[in-house]
Amino acid sequence: MLTLYGSANSRGLRVIWLIAELGLKYEHKDWLPRSPETKTADYLALNANARVPTIDDDGFILSESMAINMYLAKKHKSPLYPADPRQEALCWQWSLWETDRLDRQIVDYVRNTVASKPEERNAAVAEAAWKQVVPAFEVLEGALAKTPWLAGSAFSIADLNVASALYRALSIDVSRWPKFDTWLHTCWDRPAAKKARAMREH
Numbered sequence: 584m585l586t587l588y589g590s591a592n593s594r595g596l597r598v599i600w601l602i603a604e605l606g607l608k609y610e611h612k613d614w615l616p617r618s619p620e621t622k623t624a625d626y627l628a629l630n631a632n633a634r635v636p637t638i639d640d641d642g643f644i645l646s647e648s649m650a651i652n653m654y655l656a657k658k659h660k661s662p663l664y665p666a667d668p669r670q671e672a673l674c675w676q677w678s679l680w681e682t683d684r685l686d687r688q689i690v691d692y693v694r695n696t697v698a699s700k701p702e703e704r705n706a707a708v709a710e711a712a713w714k715q716v717v718p719a720f721e722v723l724e725g726a727l728a729k730t731p732w733l734a735g736s737a738f739s740i741a742d743l744n745v746a747s748a749l750y751r752a753l754s755i756d757v758s759r760w761p762k763f764d765t766w767l768h769t770c771w772d773r774p775a776a777k778k779a780r781a782m783r784e785h
């Protein structure tokens with residue numbers, strides 16, 4: 584039995600998308616970040632960080648959304664997980680890259696601009712975040728000018744992990760990076776992505 588701890592309104596969104604791609608059955612503990620459930624001793628035994636998402640896959644406990652997605656895709660022999668070691672390594676590269684360069688930065692930017700009321704925005708945080716988001720989007724634009732997908736010739740877990748983590752970028756205009764813009768929206772047009780998004784936006 585697979586159990587996912589973490590709401591679609593968290594980085595759990597990425598895992599929900601992947602689970603939908605794989606068509607897996609799962610029990611969903613639909614918990615928000617910082618909710619009381621994430622602070623219990625039982626949950627801390629699963630994830631000492633008190634963060635979501637976490638999975639329990641028949642007793643195998645795993646946290647970190649990117650790792651969870653790569654594990655599940657590999658375990659279920661999904662075509663999204665490349666067999667070729669170089670393409671596989673590119674999936675690791677892009678997932679780790681996103682975590683380092685964009686994961687927090689895009690959230691900080693959008694939360695302090697379009698996603699909040701003007702009086703709740705911190706302009707300095709938004710500006711500092713944007714200074715990091717722009718060069719990272721340039722990197723994606725450059726990569727996607729060479730190849731339509733991040734790791735190989737088809738949509739893979741690399742695309743899913745990066746695009747899903749850029750959910751917040753859907754609410755801003757990224758048309759100055761046309762390859763990235765097209766890629767982002769193409770990824771989010773997938774039925775599994777729409778299903779995950781609907782769980783967040785219902």
Ligand SMILES: N[C@@H](CCC(=O)N[C@@H](CS)C(=O)NCC(=O)O)C(=O)O
Pocket residue numbers: 592593594595616617633634635636646647648649
């Ligand atoms: N790198 C982790 C980050 C997990 C994370 O920070 N989750 C947030 C929700 S999106 C959380 O649970 N935050 C609770 C807190 O900050 O106390 C991952 O990708 O899974």
